[in-house]
Amino acid sequence: MLHTLRDLARQAGCWVYPPFCFVCERDYDGTGADHSICPDCSREITTELHETCPRCTSTVGPHTDVSEGCSRCHERTFHFSSAFRLGEYAGKLHDVILKMKRATGESLAESLGFVWAEAQRERFLRDKPQLIVPIPLHWHRRISRGYNQSAAVAASVASSLGLPCMFRGLQRMRPTPHQTHQTATARWENIRGAFRVPQPNAVRGLRVVLIDDVLTTGATCHEASRELIAAGAAQVTVAVLAHR
Ligand SMILES: [Zn+2]
Ligand SMILES: [Zn+2]
Incomplete structure (x- = not known):
């Protein structure tokens, strides 16, 4: 309840409350803070400790040659040209992503988008x-959860980078089973044909950043990229919060 009141107060532009961190759930010093994740949590969420594969965002060992991808992806062909992540699906980033998936997570998702764009601005651009x-x-x-967490994150990223965000750039044609409980082969088969681009004219010739929360095999982003490219997008770069 307290959380909701603060949220309402903030949305109304009322700064009666000190800034409150949605991650550690504490007040913090931060006059004029434009989002609701404290500096300590921001630092922890945005500190990448590993080298990653530029094709599939997997963690790789230091000094690994990833020019052709890593051992997990080099035999795959992806329709996206490269991929990057904020971090691995562990620690505080893992907790934030889970929290964000609750119906009340929208403000957290928005704040996370701002923190993410700030931390990886160069890579995004x-x-x-x-x-x-x-x-x-x-x-x-979307109805059962109350909102789409990837869309809320994407909106803040886009706003922070000064780019347009097209919420209906892609449409999901059918529900797909939760990928967590599927084998890798099943993921690739079940996602096939799951997306469509409702307005091809709106993406034609454009370089697109596709945003998702968690990437596992890359099947979802691959399939979504296939549709974007088929609709005429010039290039798709995948940006995910975390790799599992
Ligand atoms: Zn915090
Ligand atoms: Zn890889």
């Missing part, structure tokens, strides 16, 4: 993107 598109939830799941 490296391929000179023109459009941000989130991975959509099927409407059925």
Whole structure:
């Protein structure tokens, strides 16, 4: 309840309360803070401790040659040209992602988007993107959760980078089973044909950053990228909060 009142107060532009961190759930010093994640949590969430594969965002050992991908992805062909992550699916980032998936997580998701864009601005802008598109939830799941966490994160990232965000850049045609409980082969098969681009004209010729929360095999982002490229997008770069 307290959380909700603070949230309402903040949305109303009322700064009666000191800034409150949605992650550690404590007040913090931060006059004029424009989001609700404290500096300590921000630092912890954005500190990447590992080298990662530039194709699939897997953690790789130091000094690994990843020019052709890593051992987990080098035999795969992806429709996205590269991928990056904020961090691994562990520690505080893991906790934040779980928290964000609750129906009350929207403000946290928005704040996380700002923190993410700030931390990886250069990487986001490296391929000179023109459009941000989130991975959509099927409407059925969106209604049961209350909102799409990837869309809320994407909106803040786009706003922070000064880029347009197209929430309906992709449409999910059917619900897909929770990927956590599937084998890798099943993930690739079940996701096939799950997306469509409702307005191809809106993506044609554009370099797109596709945003998702967690990447596991890359099947979802691959399938979404396939549709974007088929609709005429010039390039798709994948940005995920975490790799599991
Ligand atoms: Zn905090
Ligand atoms: Zn890889």
